Amino acid sequence: MVDSDKIKNSIIDQFYNESDKKESENKLDSEEALEFKNLLNSTSGKLEVLHQDIFDFDIDTLSIIEQGQCIREKRKFRKEFILFILFSTLVLSLYAIAIIEIGYSILIISQILIITIAPWIIIPIMARRRKGSEV
Amino acid sequence: MDEIELINKAKEGNKSALNSLLKDNYNMVKGYTVKMVGDPHLAQDIIQDAMLKAVININKFEPRAKFSTWLIKIATNVYRDYLRKNKSFQLIDQSLTDRGKQVDDIVIVNYEYKEIMKIILKLPYEKRAVFILKHYYGYKYEEISEILGCPIGTVRSRLHNAVKYIISEIERKEII
Numbered sequence: 001m002v003d004s005d006k007i008k009n010s011i012i013d014q015f016y017n018e019s020d021k022k023e024s025e026n027k028l029d030s031e032e033a034l035e036f037k038n039l040l041n042s043t044s045g046k047l048e049v050l051h052q053d054i055f056d057f058d059i060d061t062l063s064i065i066e067q068g069q070c071i072r073e074k075r076k077f078r079k080e081f082i083l084f085i086l087f088s089t090l091v092l093s094l095y096a097i098a099i100i101e102i103g104y105s106i107l108i109i110s111q112i113l114i115i116t117i118a119p120w121i122i123i124p125i126m127a128r129r130r131k132g133s134e135v
Numbered sequence: 136m137d138e139i140e141l142i143n144k145a146k147e148g149n150k151s152a153l154n155s156l157l158k159d160n161y162n163m164v165k166g167y168t169v170k171m172v173g174d175p176h177l178a179q180d181i182i183q184d185a186m187l188k189a190v191i192n193i194n195k196f197e198p199r200a201k202f203s204t205w206l207i208k209i210a211t212n213v214y215r216d217y218l219r220k221n222k223s224f225q226l227i228d229q230s231l232t233d234r235g236k237q238v239d240d241i242v243i244v245n246y247e248y249k250e251i252m253k254i255i256l257k258l259p260y261e262k263r264a265v266f267i268l269k270h271y272y273g274y275k276y277e278e279i280s281e282i283l284g285c286p287i288g289t290v291r292s293r294l295h296n297a298v299k300y301i302i303s304e305i306e307r308k309e310i311i
Contacts, residue, residue: 009295016269016294018276043302047270049247050255053166055175059182061157065150068190075191 007033015040139198146194153193157186160203163272168210170267173256181217185210200281204274208282211264218260254304258297265290266297 011033013019098106138159144152164185168178188209189196196205255263264283268274276294280287 008299009291012295012298013291018291039302039306040298043298043305044270046247046305047251047301049251050170051166051271052248053162053169054248055169055178057175057179059161059179059186061154061161061186062150064157064183064186065153065190068187069148069150071187071191 004032008036011036011040015044138202142193142196142198142202146196153190156202157189160206163203164206164210167207167267167272168214170252170255170271171211171214171260171263173252177217181210181213184213188213200278204278204282207268207272211282215260250308251305254301254308257304258300261285262293262297262300265293266301269294 007030010019015037095107095110098110138156141152141156145156161182164182165178168181168185169175172178172181185206189206196202255266258266261283265279268279268282269276274282276287276290279290283290
């Protein structure tokens with residue numbers, strides 16, 4: 001890289017407080033460097049014009065939030081539906097394999113077990129959830 | 136309420152907290168996008184898309200960086216996707232609104248605004264993003280490299296090139 005280019009780069013870094021002090025102070029105080037510094041300062045002043053907010057438009061953030069939450073709900077529903085289908089297929093497949101291997105008696109035994117045990121699990125869970133939502 | 140608290144509430148589904156986050160950072164994202172795009176209508180679309188993506192993915196946001204930085208990152212990605220689909224841009228000729236200035240001042244500032252915007256829009260989008268983030272928003276090289284997903288050395292060289300180009304164009308157009 002040309003030496004003057006390196007000096008310019010160092011001045012730019014210094015201007016934006018990102019200097020790693022590789023360039024010697026002598027080089028940064030040369031006439032060319034000072035000229036570039038002045039140019040950089042005056043350019044920076046001119047660039048300030050873009051800070052003005054001349055385009056007057058506003059965005060309805062609430063409607064974006066509604067839209068976003070609607071999309072999230074749809075995605076969640078789709079994900080849960082796919083999981084439900086996969087889980088159901090797995091359970092039915094296991095049932096089918098068990099019936100083939102053990103016989104129809106497994107179906108009756110499992111149904112009795114589910115009917116007996118399920119309320120003892122589901123009712124406390126639902127009660128705890130309801131309490132949680134009331135708090 | 137501080138930003139982290141708002142973010143946590145927003146993640147729990149609190150609409151008001153999410154709205155506050157978006158409103159608080161709106162002006163910054165608007166300023167950045169308008170400078171990046173140079174077209175208020177396109178900027179509006181990009182901000183809307185960016186905010187929608189932020190709302191959808193709020194649970195993925197980790198408060199290591201500021202929320203505004205995350206929004207700017209999303210807006211940059213939305214604009215990059217837009218550029219990939221459409222390869223042209225246009226600077227809309229919209230007059231400055233009068234804010235108590237003399238007519239001559241408005242004409243001069245309007246001219247300078249358009250000329251400087253044209254110069255910035257001639258920069259490739261990567262250099263433009265680096266320059267705007269550094270010059271107007273004072274982001275550090277590390278933060279810019281995080282936002283744009285490129286090494287710090289690349290950020291540094293892009294900024295050097297962008298600044299030298301802008302200086303040469305401003306000199307050439309005799310705006311100084």
